[in-house]
Amino acid sequence: MQGTILIVDAIATNRIVLKVKLATAFYDVLQAGSMADALAQAKQRTPDLILSALDLPDGGAGALCAALHANPQTDNVPVIAIAAHADNPARMAALKEGVQDVLRKPVDDTLLLGRVRSVIRAHNAAAEWQVRDDTTRALGLGLAETEEHFAPRGHCIMVGPDAAHLQKWAAQLRPVLRARLTLAPTASVMRTAAQEAEADVFVLALPDDTAAALDQLRLIAELRAHAATRHAGVLVLQTSPDPTLGAQALDLGADDLMSEGFDAAELALRFRALLRSKRMQAQLRASVRTGLQAAVFDSLTGLHNRRYAMPHLKHLADHATSTGRPFAVLAADLDHFKQVNDFYGHASGDAVLVEVAERLRACLRSTDMISRIGGEEFLVVMPATTLNEARRAAMRICDAISSRRFEVPGSADPIAVTISIGMAFADPTKKAARALDQEAETGESLLNRADKALYAAKGQGRNQVTLGRPAA
Structure with missing residues (x-):
């Protein structure tokens, strides 16, 4: 679903x-x-x-x-x-x-589904950051919140091919916007964004001509790709209703849509909502980034450590139970890693661990949590994932580790390394449907199940993925 x-x-x-x-x-x-x-x-x-x-x-x-x-x-x-x-x-x-x-x-069905997709996408992204922030605050590392009346004025950049329309709208908008307003022609918006102070919200005014409107919508991808504008809000303003074009704008990544033409009061209201959302997301990112860098990252690999991983797993399990979203837990362990340290030295073992971390990142999504919880032990938590997606990710990890040898300082030739993975999967909806009287799956129970599956993978020859089955 x-x-x-x-x-x-x-x-x-x-x-x-x-x-x-x-x-x-x-x-x-x-x-x-x-x-x-x-x-x-x-x-x-x-x-x-x-x-x-x-x-x-x-x-x-x-x-x-x-x-x-x-x-x-x-x-x-x-x-x-x-x-x-x-x-x-x-x-x-x-x-x-x-x-x-x-x-x-x-x-219109197309516009309805486009709007639904957009809102749920934004809601899920915010929820994932909130779960991480909850973990940070549980560790006593959260940042103090900024009072809204102390926040600086927002900056809005209106973009469109018709300068006369922009000037007319700006005259109506300035008295109600209570924010800095910059006008930019479509052709030079990226240059304007680079020269001006950080923009909070871009308003893309679409012309009536469909071909020109599609060209304007291409700006959304450019804004999302540029470091200075990727987190800015994007509001698409249609001068005449076009449900298909509106849905396309939302699917391309627009945060909001005005489909019934310009209205100064409504635009100002939507601007303030996007500004609040942008600042909240920025604060969540800063809270996670600043707090965790100091205390909950492994200094060697840059991955999360056990101190972060265990509370995060608990928060995610609780969140999954309340929302009905499935998730997966992978317990991974490098095979015969002690031999690497014994034969080639600890510097070589460290080099292997650093490269393993890089390969893990390459195999997984940005929303997946990867941690080093022991010497050569790793934990991966995959929120909002299906069983097949989790299994494919685990197989990718095994292949990524075993298919390319590792360059280490203690050996003239690259060395072979493999990894074993135990996997546990939880679907709260199916669990509830199967046995309403049973307690919900916890993070600890999922990790125990993944650990048992990892031992089974080791016992069956290593370099493989084993799925842990829930208790009957």
Whole structure:
């Protein structure tokens, strides 16, 4: 499944129609007929996204947002509202209350799915960083939060091919934006971004011509690839509705979309939301980076050490249980490593460990946690992964270690090294469905299972992957 979506609507037909569309796209769909029902379900199983009718019998999408934010467990769950008839004041009220977007009926399927993909992608990325920050804070290494009123003014760069339109919009926007505003023609935006102070949000205004609009959207990839702009927010502004183009913008990496033309108040509101998100993500990255570099990285390999790995595994297991996302644990150990130290010296053993760390990084995703937990022992935690994906990753590691020999200072010729891997996999959803009376899988139980599988791999000849089976 690509994620869990909770549909909230008092009308059963509306829920069924949406469920069919989303289930076809391989989302796990939950349903609720009221705000109270939605809040109860969200506490039992935290969804990745809530699609709510703008108006509900016991409140509305905005009130639902406020109630979600009041509970730490559901504080970060995004909400998209769908409205049959929503005037501009109603839309603005919902956006101010924290709703990600208000889509008007009839909702184009392409745009709906594009918006869903974009919001869930951003939610999952933020959740992974939050899990790491939780680990850091549990170790007493978190940074103090910056008060919002002490934060510097944001910087917005508006980009478009029509200078007259940009000037006109800027005149309407400046009184309500309360941020620095720079205008840039499409052809020179990257040069402008390099010359100006750090940009917080880029607003890409799309022309009506489809070919020109597609050319403008190519800027998203450039912004994401440049070190100075990769973390900036990107808001795409369509001067005329085009659902396919809007969905394409979101799939290319835009953070937000205004599909109904320019509105100064709405753009300012969306800018502030993107600015808050950018600063929060920057603070999470800084917290993880600064705190962990000092205390929880292995000084030889640069990988996480046991002090970080064990709490992180616990946090991830708890997070997986609450969200229903599967994850995998790999326990890996170099084969006959003592012989390397004995025959070639400890400097050669260190060289092998450093190169093994590099090959592990090359085989795994940026969201996977890799740690050195002992002399030649490594632990890999793979969040939000399937069993087949985890197995393929483990096989890649075995091949990457054994297929190329290691250059070491104590030997004139490269030496051969192999690795054995024990794997444990947890799918909280299936576990719960199989035996509701059993306790959820913990990080410790997964690690024990992976360790037993590692011993089995050693006993079966080494240089292989063995899957640990859960207890009956």
